[in-house]
Amino acid sequence: MGSPLQGSRRWFSTAGFLVVMCTAICTAQLSESFYSTTCPQLLSLVQAKVAEFITADSGIAGGLLRLQFHDCFVRGCDASVLLDSPDNTSEKDAVPNLGSVRGLSEINQVKAVLEAACPGVVSCADIIPLVARDAVVAIGGPTWSVPLGRRDGFISSKAEALASIPSPNDNFGQLVRNFAVVGLSVQDLVMLSGAHTIGRSHCAPVMRRLYNFTGIAGAIDPSIDPSFVSTLMLLCPQNQARNLIAMDASNGTFDNTFFVDVLANRGIFTSDSTLLSNPFSLQIINSIVTTPTFFLSNFAAAMVKMGNINVLTGSAGEVRLDCTKTNNG
Ligand code: HEM
Structure with a gap:
């Protein structure tokens, strides 16, 4: 069998499977100070961990940045890209991700640090955009503020990833x-x-x-x-x-x-x-x-703007304890 990337003449460009949680980008519900009382060390802990990754391999910045795109375009920024599935039907298994997505273990490492410091508080969906930002800054790129308060979703679908992530062959x-x-x-x-x-x-x-x-x-x-x-x-x-x-x-x-x-x-x-x-x-x-x-x-x-796509907030979704699985398994 060839590379998983080879089989795809064109990824689907329609978004027929996309479940839209908000009809517009949900800017108003997120806030930069969301964790200021529940996890005040959040920003410095993430930044320090990302600095470690970049020192070890500056090339990983690309993978960490791309992860935000691949998460947010499928079901919104809900960390659905991080979920594993027992039968290879999660987003990770879709052509745009399989064999090319990088940075998953780095996100899990950041989550482990945050679970030790502020157990059960920081969502995986918020870790992805923080890590993407810090990776870009660490290699000398621009900075931006990351509004926070996203919650983690329960569903990750290979078919949705294929339908929602654009193809390199798209016009x-x-x-x-x-x-x-x-x-x-x-x-x-x-x-x-x-x-x-x-x-x-x-x-x-x-x-x-x-x-x-x-x-x-x-x-x-x-x-x-x-x-x-x-x-x-x-x-x-x-x-x-x-x-x-x-x-x-x-x-x-x-x-x-x-x-x-x-x-x-x-x-x-x-x-x-x-x-x-x-x-x-x-x-x-x-x-x-x-x-x-x-x-x-x-x-x-x-x-x-991309980080605000169809976010889950309030009591929607959950805060996963392990980014690779939902809390009830
Ligand atoms: C406009 C539609 C886009 C298409 C069709 C596209 C497609 C691709 C493809 C095919 C790769 C190479 C994957 C591989 O074979 O290893 C790639 C890499 C990459 N993409 Fe995109 N992309 C798009 C938009 C974006 C966006 C919006 C971002 C982030 C804001 C992004 C960030 C990246 C980065 C950083 C890499 C390098 C990944 C690495 O080093 O591991 N792309 N993209």
Whole structure:
């Protein structure tokens, strides 16, 4: 059997399975001071643990950042991405996650520290965005405040993850629709795609553009800079779908290089390159390329917005004691 990533010509872009807990983004219900009396050490404990992870391997920042996206796009930011299932039907088992999601053990380690300090208080759904923020800051990226008070969900579905997480083969319209379902705009789509300034990808999501474009054997995606095609072919020979490549040319530095690359037809995914195909998103990319700080501040704002998607608050959900399972098993 091939890599789990290989089988997916296109991930589904509709969100038919999505259970929308709030029809709009639920900003008002979260608060930065949510744990100020129940776990006053929260922020410093998370920050210290993330600093340890980054010191050991700065590359893990990409995995920790991506985790927030993969959690929030499926059933909202409810830590559903962390749940295990006995029969391999949880989000972790879906193509967008299987074999590529990283940072799960790091989240569990942070949870263990927090359970020791403030037992039963801090939700896994709040740990994910705190860790994502601290990871970005630890590698020199922008910072933002993380409103807190999310509760953990009970359900994690492979089918929902497949339906809700966009595919690297998606075109502009598919991406816009996918983001709109969770209340995110075209500007959010562009800014959040800028997360691809760090981390790495397997070759699998890129292979189709190099060897089998539009399903034709030997066809190459004509929208990629030909010299970049040669580079990618060296890094990703046929049948080497599990090789790893950097997401942009300034590998590991949180900056606007991803957009410089995209503008030069050197985006690695169709979903990156397609951001050039619409006048409005192209205009945003041009602004980012000429004014790097425009990206950093707007990326931060979009992360906060993404962290508010369909959150469970109040008495909904629970605070899991173990992020990998619900409290009643
Ligand atoms: C716009 C739609 C998006 C698509 C289609 C997409 C797709 C992908 C794919 C296919 C990978 C490579 C996975 C692998 O093979 O290892 C990846 C990596 C990554 N994505 Fe996205 N992504 C999107 C948006 C986002 C967003 C919104 C974020 C976060 C805000 C994000 C953060 C990342 C990061 C940091 C990595 C590197 C992961 C690592 O180093 O382990 N992506 N993405």
